Each structure stands twice: as structure tokens, then as C-alpha cells.
Amino acid sequence: MGSSWNDRRLERRVKPGDGKPLKPFRWWQMTRRSLFFIALPVGGGRSATYTVEVKHGGDAETGVVRARLYRDGFCEAESKLPARFPVPGGNIEARRSEVGMRRCHFVADDGTETRLAPDPRSAEGRRMRFAHEHPGASALVGAVSVVLLLIGVGLNLLQAAQPISEIPPIAESLGTFESPLRLPIWLNVTLGLGAAFGAVERAMRMRYHWLLDGGAGT
DSSP states (O other): OOOOOHHHHHHOEEEOOOOOOOOOOOGGTTTTEEEEEEEEEEEEEEEEEEEEETTOOOOOOOOOOOOEEEEEEEEEEEEEEEEEEEEEEEEEEEEEOOOEEEEEEEEESSSSEEEEEEOOSSSSHHHHHHHHHHHHHHHHHHHHHHHHHHHHHHHHOOOOOHHHHHHHHHHHHHHOOOOOOOOOOOHHHHHHHHHHHHHHHHHTTTOOOOOOOSSSSS
């Protein structure tokens, strides 16, 4: 399957890894670190485990958020996000949003996609286990997160409409818009926290929609 210009651009960003071993996942890293893995055939009847690591706080020296690719536990390559790592039989693609991962898939040469499995101790892994063990409760939590984000998007649009309408050329041609909502500060803060919860919950499931989750993603 041919690569697009953007795919080739992403592949050129890939740098050799430092060969350091992958550190085990610790429980206190749930909101700061994501680990995803997949076993791929490498020829001769053998397979290798490829692991993608993303530290959401960025590098300690530069603050840049990078994805690192490990093969059988040793760092083979790294790239700024979004990342596209060539591997046997295809590529591993990784993207993130402001609140977590939005994509980590193996894309085979024939175009088929397989989502990498999260480390069971990570936030994504714990959320997946909750979904498997409590599917009804998981669906309810997912629905609530969407509602909270829709409310947040609606409030943002209403609050942004008024100052935009007051720009002179717009005000002269269309008139000004006055928001019908006057929410108390405590309710604004509560709804904002709710929207943040919804965004994080969807990121743990790697759900992404440009309207609901479309902050500055990478």
C-alpha cells in the first residue's frame, strides 16, 4: 500500500533509539505515562514484542512529548508526536490529544489496522478491564462523558459568540449577540471539571472526535 506525503514526512522524523531497557510501569504513573504493545512476526517463525511508550509530561530536559518504540524491551526508535514507526509488515502509528492518547495502531501493509494492547496497569488498561468486567456500567460512564463534553462545547460556543459578535465589522453587518446564559462561577467551574472528566475518560478509551475532543491534539 503506497505511502502518502504525510506518512513519509512522519517516517523521516523517526530517530534511532538509545537502546535503554523499558522500565516497568508503576501505579503512580497512570496519568503521566502510556504503554501499548503488540507481538509481530519478524521472520523465521519468530515474533518480537513492540511497545510504544508516551510520557505525557514530556522530556525532563526539553518538555517535548515523544513516542518511543521498544523491541523486546529495548528502545529501538523515537519520534515526536504524531509518530509513524516502520516495523515488520507495516507501521505503528501513535497520536495524542491534550488529555491522553487518541490513537496507537499497527497498520499492516495491506491497510488493515490493529489497536495495540495497553499495559494492564496503565489508565487505559484499567479502563479496558472495567469495560470487560462491567459492560453496562462502562457504557453508562461513556454516555455520561459524551453528555458532559456536549454541555462544555455548547457553553464555550455561547460564551465565545458574544465577544466575536462585538467585532466592529461583524456588529455592523449582523448585529451583536448577547448570551442568554448567566451562570454563577461555581456552576461554570463544576461544568468545566465535568467536561475535563469526560475528556480524560474518552482518552482512556482512545475515543476521539474533532468536535468533542478537538483541543490542540498531536
